[in-house]
Amino acid sequence: MARPLGPVRLKRTSPGTIAVGIVLVIVILYLLVSPSAPDFSAARKATAALHPLSPPTSPFRKSSSVGGKAGPPPVTRYNLNNVTITNDPVANRENVLVLTPMARFYQEYWDNLLKLSYPHELITLGFILPKNKEGNAATIELQKQIAKIQKHGLEKERFKSIIILRQDFDPPIPSQDESERHKMANQKARRAAMAKARNSLLFTTLGPDTSWVLWLDADIVETPPTLIQDLASHSKPLTVPNCFQRFYNAEKKAMDERPYDFNNWQDSPTAQELASKMGKDDILLEGYADMATYRALMAYMYEAGADIHTEVPLDGVGGTALLVKAEVHRDGAMFPAFPFYHLIETEGFAKMARRLGWQATGLPNYKVYHYNE
Numbered sequence: 446m447a448r449p450l451g452p453v454r455l456k457r458t459s460p461g462t463i464a465v466g467i468v469l470v471i472v473i474l475y476l477l478v479s480p481s482a483p484d485f486s487a488a489r490k491a492t493a494a495l496h497p498l499s500p501p502t503s504p505f506r507k508s509s510s511v512g513g514k515a516g517p518p519p520v521t522r523y524n525l526n527n528v529t530i531t532n533d534p535v536a537n538r539e540n541v542l543v544l545t546p547m548a549r550f551y552q553e554y555w556d557n558l559l560k561l562s563y564p565h566e567l568i569t570l571g572f573i574l575p576k577n578k579e580g581n582a583a584t585i586e587l588q589k590q591i592a593k594i595q596k597h598g599l600e601k602e603r604f605k606s607i608i609i610l611r612q613d614f615d616p617p618i619p620s621q622d623e624s625e626r627h628k629m630a631n632q633k634a635r636r637a638a639m640a641k642a643r644n645s646l647l648f649t650t651l652g653p654d655t656s657w658v659l660w661l662d663a664d665i666v667e668t669p670p671t672l673i674q675d676l677a678s679h680s681k682p683l684t685v686p687n688c689f690q691r692f693y694n695a696e697k698k699a700m701d702e703r704p705y706d707f708n709n710w711q712d713s714p715t716a717q718e719l720a721s722k723m724g725k726d727d728i729l730l731e732g733y734a735d736m737a738t739y740r741a742l743m744a745y746m747y748e749a750g751a752d753i754h755t756e757v758p759l760d761g762v763g764g765t766a767l768l769v770k771a772e773v774h775r776d777g778a779m780f781p782a783f784p785f786y787h788l789i790e791t792e793g794f795a796k797m798a799r800r801l802g803w804q805a806t807g808l809p810n811y812k813v814y815h816y817n818e
Contacts, residue, residue, distance in 0.1 A: 523653035530656045530770050532680035534673070535564065539656035540605070541673055542771070544571045545663050546642045548616075550583040551816055553666035555590050563673040565604050571650040573610040573642050580616075583663075584609065608650050612642055629733050636790040640782035643764070643790070651774060658774060660767040667691075667814035668766065675811065676768040679756065682803035683773065683795065685709055686811040687747055688765040704744030705815045707732035708763030708792055709807050711741040720787040729787045731761070746809035759805040761792040766813045773803050 529537050541563060545554075561568070572587060574580040587609065595603050617634035643660070651658070659673060665688070669675060676684045688706035693699075708731055716738035720729055730736050746757060778801055781793035788796050795805045 525653065525775075528654060528656055528771070530680075530772060532678050534567075534656060534677045538564075538567060539677075540567050540569065540652070540654050541657045541659055542569050542571060542650060542652070542655045543659045543661055544643070544646050544650065545573075545661050546639060546646065547572050547574050547583055547587065547663040548579055549663065550586040550590075551664055551666060552590075553816065554663050555587075557666055557668055558661075559594070559602065560670045561668075561672060562670040565602060567605060569605045569650065569652070569655070570607045571610070571646050572608070573612060573646040575612045575616045575642075577616055580611070584611070610646060610649060612645070614638070614641060629730065629735060632730050633728055633789065637782040639764075640780040640790040640793070643780040644782070647774060647779065651771065655771045658769045658771055660764045660769065662765045662815075664816040665765055665813055666816045669811075669813075672766070672813070673768070675754075676808070679754070679806060679808070681756075681806040682770050683759075683762060683798060683805040684768045684808065685743075685759065685762045685805065686766050686808045686813050687743055688763065688815055689744075689747075689812050690815045690817050692817050702814070704742075704747070706763040706765045707742050707744050708761055709743035709759055710738075710761045711743075711758065712760040713738055713740045715739040723787050726784055727787060728784050728789045729792075731792070743807045743809050746807075747812070748810055751810045753811045754808065755810050757807045757809055759807045760795060760799070761788065762795040762805050762807070764791040764794075765815060767791070770803075773798055773801070776801050776803070778803065 529539055531537050531539065534541065543558070558570075574584050574587075591607055591609075595607065617631070617638045647658070657673070657677060659676075668686075672686075676686065687704070687709070689702045690705040691700060691702050694701035710731060716729060719736070719738065723729075729738060731738060731740065731742070740761075743757060743759065748755075778794060778798040780790050781788070781797060783789070785793040786796050798805065
């Protein structure tokens with residue numbers, strides 16, 4: 446027989462407990478109905494691509510699709526007359542495409558890239574890497590660093606978009622060691638391959654809203670954070686700084702620096718005479734005693750303490766760091782993988798740009814630094 450229950454006594458709840466409960470309910474309801482915390486700013490959403498086939502320089506976010514099928518690619522109009530290219534690209538919100546052919550990954554290169562003060566939401570990065578063992582290792586490390594920034598970095602650190610390409614041809618020389626790269630016998634084949642890589646990268650990534658293209662080699666490990674703004678402030682079609690290399694000077698028993706890139710030059714009568722006697726498939730090379738051209742090299746024009754914005758006209762340029770107005774490339778100036786007026790790759794590019802009416806400009810007192818192997 447069940448025993449009757451006694452009177453039920455309810456315990457009084459304190460006013461403090463009730464208040465905490467109400468606050469928790471409000472917080473839960475807010476989290477349920479409010480959108481998730483934005484990982485994509487309003488400015489980025491405004492320029493986001495609507496489809497994977499949209500311009501590669503536009504950031505793309507995968508959206509939920511009905512039935513697992515993506516919608517058709519949009520038809521979009523672009524008026525290139527509205528793309529500004531000015532000496533104040535930050536104020537005018539101009540998009541910059543930073544292109545890097547990469548055979549090896551250097552952490553110092555990546556760290557320097559992240560320090561660039563140009564707004565990252567206006568920067569698209571493009572890379573092309575060879576299909577070999579070194580290229581595979583570089584690709585893996587590059588992807589790791591990209592994931593850290595694009596997925597887990599602060600909003601201001603993330604770039605507008607990033608494209609990685611793999612070369613569809615074999616490297617002409619097996620090793621990327623500095624001594625092997627700079628052998629005179631390897632130059633024509635090596636630089637022809639470099640030209641193909643640069644063109645593949647350029648033609649695949651140049652978007653309709655790109656104002657500037659910064660060519661930055663993967664072994665440039667030190668530049669001023671304001672590199673893009675500084676070079677663009679000159680408002681020249683092609684602008685190239687002076688590339689140096691830091692090294693330990695055994696004689697001085699101290700760190701020192703030396704000129705590195707000898708492809709920035711002013712032409713000479715001697716070089717022109719040499720070219721006139723060459724076969725149609727021969728090329729002129731700079732920086733080799735066996736081929737003395739007596740050109741005026743920007744590498745030797747540096748003056749300590751002089752104005753870093755001093756300008757000199759150039760006939761040939763290197764590609765270690767080179768800022769190009771996008772309209773120069775749109776006009777058809779590319780990197781010849783064949784002898785063009787007996788020049789090839791970046792030097793041939795300067796010649797081609799000049800034939801199209803665009804003059805190259807060098808900044809002999811503005812220095813960037815190359816990795817020292």
